[in-house]
Amino acid sequence: MxxxxxxxxxxxxxxxxxxxxxxxxxxxxxxxxxxxxxxxxxxxxxxxxxxxxxxxxxxxxxxATPTRSADAPVEQPDFTQSLGPATPPAMVVQELQRACAQAGVVLASLQMQERAASAEQLGRSDFAITLRGAYPAIKQVIKQVVERFPSLAVQRMRMRRAQGPADIESSVTLSLWSAPFAASSPR
The missing domain is CATH 1.20.5 (Single alpha-helices involved in coiled-coils or other helix-helix interfaces)
Known part of the structure; x- marks a missing residue:
């Protein structure tokens, strides 16, 4: 360096x-x-x-958005309007019999209890049925009946084996709902 x-x-x-x-x-x-x-x-x-x-x-x-006055009531849609007119229970029974005959299921018993609609309460018809047959056929019967009537609901269902190896006994409770009198009349 x-x-x-x-x-x-x-x-x-x-x-x-x-x-x-x-x-x-x-x-x-x-x-x-x-x-x-x-x-x-x-x-x-x-x-x-x-x-x-x-x-x-x-x-x-x-x-820019309009305001509602506090006095104006807000109209809520009423679900009972979707129930429509009351379905006669006899139609449900006929549909059950037709679907059972078509699927090869035995309609062993049928009991019905009806409560009429009032101005304050929904109408209700309860069907306690016992079906015997193969599981897929019973399932098909219930599906057809519930799809045919929109106001019909499955409330309870119990299945157990019957005498035959492929047979099942099914106890089903169905409820058919109808609108109260005030809701069924047009406004």
Whole structure:
């Protein structure tokens, strides 16, 4: 190494300790700090203006929507309107007999209890039936009858094996619902 050549990192260290270099580094740091603060202020200002514009749009949207008065009642849809007119229980019994004959299922017993509709209560007819046959055939009978009458519901179902190896005895309770008098009359 030659005597007058000094490694570059020594020159930087010596220049750093020199007073004029330290002062210029402080000035450069202050300028960078002020620039960063300016950018932050501009970003906050842009966000504030955007929020004010969105608030104004929201206020216009609220002003454009009509308001309901507190005195006006809100009309709720009545599910009893979907029940339609009362289905005669005899139609359900006929459909049960037809579906059993078609599927090869024996309708062993049938009991029916009826509660008439009033102005305050739904009408209801309960059918307690006992079916004997193969499981898929019993399932098919119940499916056909419930699909035929939308206001008919399966309330309870119990199955057990019958005498034959493939036979099942099924006790089923079906409920046929009808609308109350006030709901069944058109408004």
């Amino acid at each position: 030659a005597g007058d050549q000094v490694p570059w990192h020594w020159r930087v260290e010596r220049a750093w300790t020199h007073a004029s270099t330290q002062w210029s580094a402080w000035v450069l740091g202050a300028i960078l700090l002020l620039s960063a603060l300016g950018a932050l202020v501009l970003a906050a200002d842009h966000a504030m203006r955007t929020r004010l514009a969105l608030d104004a749009q929201l206020a216009q949207a609220h002003a």
